[in-house]
Amino acid sequence: MNETPFGFMDTSYKAAGGIEGIAKLVEQFYLYMDSEPYASSLRAMHSEDLTIAKERLTWFISGWLGGPKLYHENIGNINIPNFHRQFPVTEVEANAWHECMTKAINDQPYTEEFKAYLIKQFRFPVDMVVKASNINNN
Numbered sequence: 681m682n683e684t685p686f687g688f689m690d691t692s693y694k695a696a697g698g699i700e701g702i703a704k705l706v707e708q709f710y711l712y713m714d715s716e717p718y719a720s721s722l723r724a725m726h727s728e729d730l731t732i733a734k735e736r737l738t739w740f741i742s743g744w745l746g747g748p749k750l751y752h753e754n755i756g757n758i759n760i761p762n763f764h765r766q767f768p769v770t771e772v773e774a775n776a777w778h779e780c781m782t783k784a785i786n787d788q789p790y791t792e793e794f795k796a797y798l799i800k801q802f803r804f805p806v807d808m809v810v811k812a813s814n815i816n817n818n
Contacts, residue, residue: 686797693747695794706738708784719776761812769813
């Protein structure tokens with residue numbers, strides 16, 4: 681069992697393998713988003729070239745997991761729900777996003793404890809995006 685709880689300082693960042701591990705996670709996530717039929721409407725919300733999306737998601741996750749605040753350093757502050765209000769994100773896209781991320785997490789060499797933690801933690805921002813989108817698009 682993990683002696684220091686995930687979510688404390690940089691424990692989650694380290695458990696994810698630092699920036700290299702996060703980049704691998706993000707790469708696998710986008711491979712699933714590109715290939716899974718259930719993610720087609722989610723994929724359609726992205727540009728054809730995913731280079732910038734990959735970079736920014738990697739930067740965001742780095743800071744979110746307690747590592748370097750790369751998104752803030754390179755782009756500035758982000759409010760995930762507000763940023764995503766421009767897209768009509770429904771439960772379908774949110775669940776597809778979470779399923780692709782869950783598969784990507786399960787492909788990583790993380791401990792089972794950390795995998796379960798991440799899968800649960802990623803649900804919160806996904807649900808917040810749906811709520812924000814519903815406010816803007818209703």
